[in-house]
Amino acid sequence: MTEKKVEKIQENSETHDVDHSKLDLRGTFMMVMFLGGLIFVSWFGAFILFLDRM
Amino acid sequence: MHKFEKIWMSVGTGSLIIFLVILGVSAVHAGHTPAASGIETINPEYVRDDDRFAEPGLYESDDDEFDYNLYFVASAFNYEPSEVEIPQGSRVKVQVVSTDVVHGFQVVNTNINMMVEPGLVSTYRTNFDNVGEYLIVCNEYCGVGHTDMTSTIKVVEGGAEANE
Numbered sequence: 143m144t145e146k147k148v149e150k151i152q153e154n155s156e157t158h159d160v161d162h163s164k165l166d167l168r169g170t171f172m173m174v175m176f177l178g179g180l181i182f183v184s185w186f187g188a189f190i191l192f193l194d195r196m
Numbered sequence: 197m198h199k200f201e202k203i204w205m206s207v208g209t210g211s212l213i214i215f216l217v218i219l220g221v222s223a224v225h226a227g228h229t230p231a232a233s234g235i236e237t238i239n240p241e242y243v244r245d246d247d248r249f250a251e252p253g254l255y256e257s258d259d260d261e262f263d264y265n266l267y268f269v270a271s272a273f274n275y276e277p278s279e280v281e282i283p284q285g286s287r288v289k290v291q292v293v294s295t296d297v298v299h300g301f302q303v304v305n306t307n308i309n310m311m312v313e314p315g316l317v318s319t320y321r322t323n324f325d326n327v328g329e330y331l332i333v334c335n336e337y338c339g340v341g342h343t344d345m346t347s348t349i350k351v352v353e354g355g356a357e358a359n360e
């Protein structure tokens with residue numbers, strides 16, 4: 143019974159892996175990059191303000 | 197792993213490295229010292245016995261590195277001096293002590309922002325290059341009069357640069 147279970151999990155993880163790389167992540171990618179860019183710009187904004195006040 | 201995942205993970209890791217390198221360098225660059233290094237202590241009960249803090253204010257510096265020493269005594273709920281004039285372009289060593297509890301010492305619109313802890317002499321080296329009135333506020337809650345605890349630095353024309 144346990145063997146069967148393990149087999150099933152492996153099968154699942156394999157199919158999951160295959161599905162994963164086929165996902166359409168373009169929207170996610172754009173959103174992640176947008177948020178990343180926002181963090182990047184605000185970090186340098188604060189840093190430039192700091193340098194300006196030196 | 198998905199190709200996009202690889203991209204955003206490397207961008208994220210890369211930015212983190214850039215941020216940490218900049219922070220690490222600026223923490224020790226240009227006279228900056230990590231917070232706990234080179235701290236000078238003083239007995240908060242005998243602050244007034246120290247020549248510098250008997251009558252705090254702006255004094256000419258003997259040090260070649262500075263034009264003036266600026267001494268402040270913070271106590272509940274005021275700063276002494278309550279107003280000080282500094283010639284424009286002065287290189288100043290600011291030293292602040294507390295006689296009672298923890299106070300703050302922030303000069304608005306500058307990078308000067310220190311905690312003033314009883315027992316420690318808080319030091320900041322800076323140049324006052326821009327003419328104007330700068331508000332000093334306490335940003336460590338110190339009691340009922342905390343909100344009224346302010347002082348002013350007036351940077352005025354006719355400093356070292358004008359004499360040359």
Ligand SMILES: [Cu+2]
Nearest residue numbers: 334336338342
């Ligand atoms: Cu306060």
